[in-house]
Amino acid sequence: MAKGQANEEEVLLKEKSDRRLLPHVPDPLGQRTNLDRRGKYTNDEDLTTLLKEHELGVRYISRFPVKVKAESQGRPFKVTGECRDISDTGMLLAVEKDYDLLKEAKNVHLNFKVPAGSMPEGHEMRFRISGQIVRSVDSSQAVGIEFSQTLPSYMDRHKDRYLLLCAAILLAFVSLCVVLMRAESVIYFKYNAVLYSYSLIAAAFLLTRYLFGSFYRPVPINPDFTPSVTIVIPCFNEEKWIQRTILSCLDQAYPVDKLKVYVVDDCSSDQSVAKIHELLERLNDKEGDRYRVNDRVKLFVQEKNAGKRAALVRGVEQTDTDLVMFVDSDSFLEPDAVRNLVQPFQDPKMGGCAGRCDVANTYTNALTEMQSVRYYIAFRIMKAAEGVFDAVTCLSGPLSCYRRDLVMKYKDRWINQRFLGHKATFGDDRAMTNFILDHHRCGYQDTAVCSTIVPRKHRVFLKQQMRWKRSWLRESLMAGRFMWRKEPYAAVNFYIGLIVPIMAPVVVVYNLLYVPLTQHIFPRTFLVGLLLMSLMMSFAQLLLRKSTTWTFGFLFCIYYELVLLWQMPIAWLTFWKSTWGTRQTPSDVAAEEKKGQRKLKRQAQMEGGANEKG
Structure with missing residues (x-):
């Protein structure tokens, strides 16, 4: 969908409808098996394998051009078609010409770029992959093509390996830069203990979050554990x-x-x-x-x-x-x-x-x-x-x-x-x-x-x-009343995480307004620190998700500093409010009624003042 339509409709992944409303639910009667669309699941495979197989077979409705090189009737030919739906294992390709050649083709080579939003994040890249024709649809001049390897396997070889290396190096480099900058805070600590204490605490808070986040591992599935x-x-x-x-x-x-x-x-x-x-x-x-x-x-x-x-x-x-x-x-x-x-x-x-x-x-x-x-x-x-x-x-x-x-x-x-x-x-x-x-x-x-x-x-x-x-x-x-009883790191991290956001607006005003205006010093160090923090978010997204959205991590940090950060002081003064603002709860209705009454009262006062002047 074009970006120009964004204001009219949400851009969502469009999965092709399954034959059944509930294709993943285990059949209690044992009459159906949970097959993926290509039917490659066997009863000997476990649940984890089934779910992975299904994920590979999910088709996404899309429209993008595909260049094809193939051989048919002993001679090579080229044709450009349009992808109608695609999965990690194959695609449905429609052509306007040379359909008869294509449906009998051998040695099929495909060249296409998956547009952002057509498949799950991380797939948006160019693929040069071979495949074979497995079916044809004469009514729409389309052929079903099975890839010689799954798209995730292709990405592992041609994209993910390099992204993983580059993102890991960049993330390590940024982390090192943050540590070195905080070393500067230790050197100059005596000149402004409060400011540099905040800098050290904020950096330690962020770096330890990323560090312990890398240690995290989910609980594996125990197939025998199925509580109600x-x-x-x-x-x-x-x-x-x-x-x-x-x-x-x-x-x-x-x-x-x-x-x-x-x-x-x-x-x-x-x-x-x-x-x-x-x-x-x-x-x-x-x-x-x-x-x-x-x-x-x-x-x-x-x-x-x-x-x-x-x-x-x-x-x-x-x-x-x-x-x-x-x-x-x-x-x-x-x-x-x-x-x-x-x-x-x-x-x-x-x-x-x-x-x-x-x-x-x-x-x-x-x-x-x-x-x-x-x-x-x-x-x-x-x-x-x-x-x-x-x-x-x-x-x-x-x-x-x-x-x-x-x-x-x-x-x-x-x-x-x-x-x-x-x-x-x-x-x-x-x-x-x-x-x-x-x-x-x-x-x-x-x-x-x-x-x-x-x-x-x-x-x-x-x-x-x-x-x-x-x-x-x-x-x-x-939560501050009981978090001190938790594991020491969790407790310390919680209280730091409470202090840092509350103090952030004050620190930003001090560094970007007070220091430049009173000391005539350009806040280079502070701005570099913000840049490094934003790059950490972006490079972590690139490393873990391998998505083209990683650049928006940097943009979000700018948006946060310019807009969202300044909501915090307002929240200090109004955190007792109970209105949602985005839905008509009873509190919102009552607030709107009070607002309307105040508006009517002001209008009445203005009209009364105008009559007195007249």
């Missing part, structure tokens, strides 16, 4: 995405008798409920008896808008499973997300666990691309570093899992939470995490992946970020 799970989806005015969310939660490679999906609608004013009913009817018609849809999928509609926490609690109260998962209504689970996310609960002390959240609409515009890098680093580096010590401070809303008995234990405190006399309406994920983390472990499972829709407009994004900063500040102050 209920996925609770709170829904409010999400008619656009709710069907896709429910399908992704239900279509899991997990035993049918161990997984339920409960949707709680918080009195939506759009067509969300109608969309949910429509999907349930479709599921019952196609898969109802086989997969017990009526027993496993339920919809609860709140009598009035009571907030996200109340919706989640209602879903938890209606079930009796060992674990409960919370999934946002605009988030979509990978087929093995549930299987992976339950694994840390083999540890009886594990109270909650977060999965990884990627951005679903990465390529919509520059803002979403920046967020894609930010999300990946926030989870794969920052949250993974906390996960090493089982002290994750936020089990994020898009995908998190808890022991049900713990949620029931804290539900009243959660729903009725107040801060400085105001009811807490957002920050539900951080609040529940605090309740759990106070006495239990909270982990991170990087192999449990979901993708979520992020704001594509700056106005909506800034409101979201302000809400997050307020909840972060409120819940961090609450």
Whole structure:
């Protein structure tokens, strides 16, 4: 999709529809096997192999040119066609001429470049790969081509090896530069102890996050560990995405008798409920008896808008499973997300666990691309570093899992939470995490992946970020009361992570305004430090994800320093507010009514003043 359309529609990966609504769900009757589209799975292979095979076989609908060199009827020929859909194992190629030659061709060589957004991140590169014709479609003059090797194998040989080396060298170089600059802070420490202390602490905080993030390893799958799970989806005015969310939660490679999906609608004013009913009817018609849809999928509609926490609690109260998962209504689970996310609960002390959240609409515009890098680093580096010590401070809303008995234990405190006399309406994920983390472990499972829709407009994004900063500040102050009891590194890292963002605006003003204006010194060292920090994010994205979005890590850091950083002082002064800003909660409605009353009062005063002058 062209960038010019970004403001009209989200740019998402377009997977070709499977023959079945729930292709990943193990058939409880044993009459079906979970075959990928090319049918290469055998009963001797395990679940992990099956999921990998399926991932390779997923087709993505796309349109891009493909150059072909081949031999047919004993002579070579060239033709340019158009890719109609592509997977890691092959593509459907349509041509306008020489179709009869192509469908009989031998020694087929393909030359094409995968556009960004056509396949999962990391695939956007040029491929020169051979293949063979495996089928033909006369009606559309298209042929199915099976690649001689999978695209990931090709990338390993022609792209990933060099990216890995270059990114690793650059990341090490940047880290060394940061260390050397902080050595300068030690030398000049006596001239400004406060400033250089902050510099040393901030650098140590960031470098140790990257260091421990590199040590992180997810819990491997134990095929015999399948606790009962209920996925609770709170829904409010999400008619656009709710069907896709429910399908992704239900279509899991997990035993049918161990997984339920409960949707709680918080009195939506759009067509969300109608969309949910429509999907349930479709599921019952196609898969109802086989997969017990009526027993496993339920919809609860709140009598009035009571907030996200109340919706989640209602879903938890209606079930009796060992674990409960919370999934946002605009988030979509990978087929093995549930299987992976339950694994840390083999540890009886594990109270909650977060999965990884990627951005679903990465390529919509520059803002979403920046967020894609930010999300990946926030989870794969920052949250993974906390996960090493089982002290994750936020089990994020898009995908998190808890022991049900713990949620029931804290539900009243959660729903009725107040801060400085105001009811807490957002920050539900951080609040529940605090309740759990106070006495239990909270982990991170990087192999449990979901993708979520992020704001594509700056106005909506800034409101979201302000809400997050307020909840972060409120819940961090609450967590500060018990984090000192955790593992020493986790505790120290938490308190440093609380101080650094709060002090950041003051430090920036001091370095970029006060020093240049009073000392007439250009803040070269400070700006170089910011550059190095941004390059660390970009090079880590390049190293770990091998995506062309890595350059947006640098842009995000600039955006943060120019815009997002200055939300923090506002959050200091308004962190008691309970309005969302991006949805019409009761608090938002009340705030709008007060704002309208103030506006009418000012207008009346102005009219009264004008009449007196007249």
